[in-house]
Amino acid sequence: METMIKVENLGKSFKDIQVISNISFEVRKGEIMAILGPNGAGKSTTIRNIMGIMYPDEGTITFKSTNNNEIPRHKIGYLPEERGLYKNVKVMDILLYLAELKDYPLDKAKERALSYLKKFDLEGKEKVSVEELSKGMGQKVQFIASIIHEPELLILDEPFSGLDPVSQELFKKEIRNLAENGTAILLSSHQMNLVEEMADRLFMIHRGQKVIYGSMDDVKTQYANFKCTIHGKNERQTLESIADVQRVEQVDDTSVLYLSKDVEPAPWLKSLPEHLLIQELSIDRVSLHEIFIDIATDKNLLQEAGEMHA
Numbered sequence: 668m669e670t671m672i673k674v675e676n677l678g679k680s681f682k683d684i685q686v687i688s689n690i691s692f693e694v695r696k697g698e699i700m701a702i703l704g705p706n707g708a709g710k711s712t713t714i715r716n717i718m719g720i721m722y723p724d725e726g727t728i729t730f731k732s733t734n735n736n737e738i739p740r741h742k743i744g745y746l747p748e749e750r751g752l753y754k755n756v757k758v759m760d761i762l763l764y765l766a767e768l769k770d771y772p773l774d775k776a777k778e779r780a781l782s783y784l785k786k787f788d789l790e791g792k793e794k795v796s797v798e799e800l801s802k803g804m805g806q807k808v809q810f811i812a813s814i815i816h817e818p819e820l821l822i823l824d825e826p827f828s829g830l831d832p833v834s835q836e837l838f839k840k841e842i843r844n845l846a847e848n849g850t851a852i853l854l855s856s857h858q859m860n861l862v863e864e865m866a867d868r869l870f871m872i873h874r875g876q877k878v879i880y881g882s883m884d885d886v887k888t889q890y891a892n893f894k895c896t897i898h899g900k901n902e903r904q905t906l907e908s909i910a911d912v913q914r915v916e917q918v919d920d921t922s923v924l925y926l927s928k929d930v931e932p933a934p935w936l937k938s939l940p941e942h943l944l945i946q947e948l949s950i951d952r953v954s955l956h957e958i959f960i961d962i963a964t965d966k967n968l969l970q971e972a973g974e975m976h977a
């Protein structure tokens with residue numbers, strides 16, 4: 668797949684404090700690439716460097732395999748974490764103004780704006796001023812503003828925050844749709860369930876450094892070991908002595924057994940002691956949410972997983 672943007676060895680300090688270092692990843696045409704990390708990890712700093720809102724101390728950002736570090740801004744769409752559009756302006760006027768800034772033909776922009784307003788349940792709102800919109804409506808307009816000019820690279824910083832479930836579905840559908848039509852999407856979100864559902868690849872950053880980079884499937888196979896949840900009163904010691912159980916967490920009569928890497932669930936289930944009390948049992952892969960918490964809290968559940976690359 669064609670690389671749309673390549674970030675290599677990015678580093679940035681604020682007043683002698685290095686907030687990101689050696690950040691390298693790429694976003695490819697037609698994919699959704701997630702950038703994840705705890706609060707303060709360095710995601711927005713990375714994005715702001717890509718957008719040219721600030722400049723890196725080290726490293727390069729290359730757009731579409733050119734050797735030109737000047738990023739063609741009119742080819743990028745950006746939904747910033749900080750929301751806010753000019754308040755006293757009508758919805759259509761602001762959309763057309765932003766399209767014009769990107770050198771996009773106005774007749775086409777108007778057509779797209781009307782069709783997107785309809786898609787996002789904002790039909791008839793084109794003459795309403797931005798300050799009269801609800802927060803969610805404003806966010807929809809800002810999302811439309813970020814894609815009005817058909818960008819080749821779309822950067823979405825927390826696009827789902829503050830959206831109701833129906834609007835969230837609309838956003839999800841549209842983001843997928845854009846990717847299917849070839850847009851390269853860099854998505855920053857704290858909603859791990861959505862990222863797990865949507866992203867093709869992910870880059871996780873912690874304290875300004877890479878901790879995971881790979882396809883969602885690879886990350887799951889390599890990091891998301893199986894866990895077995897048993898409802899039934901059992902001694903912790905008994906559970907801990909079962910083969911390939913790395914760690915046991917118990918709340919009341921429910922125990923979660925975290926299994927070692929490469930365990931095959933079927934033979935492992937056969938090896939369970941016959942005297943275990945089982946009212947219910949399920950086997951799942953550890954979720955991206957748990958992987959995230961593990962890294963962010965330095966629990967090192969994943970220490971076996973080792974290094975991986977895309």
Ligand SMILES: Nc1ncnc2c1ncn2[C@@H]1O[C@H](COP(=O)(O)OP(=O)(O)OP(=O)(O)O)[C@@H](O)[C@H]1O
Pocket residue numbers: 681686704705706707708709710711712713
């Ligand atoms: N302009 C600035 N001046 C000084 N320090 C900054 C500046 N911008 C960011 N930082 C620091 O850089 C670090 C990374 O911040 P950044 O906003 O990139 O994190 P983030 O991963 O986007 O976090 P969040 O999930 O909370 O949005 C933080 O320690 C933050 O305090």
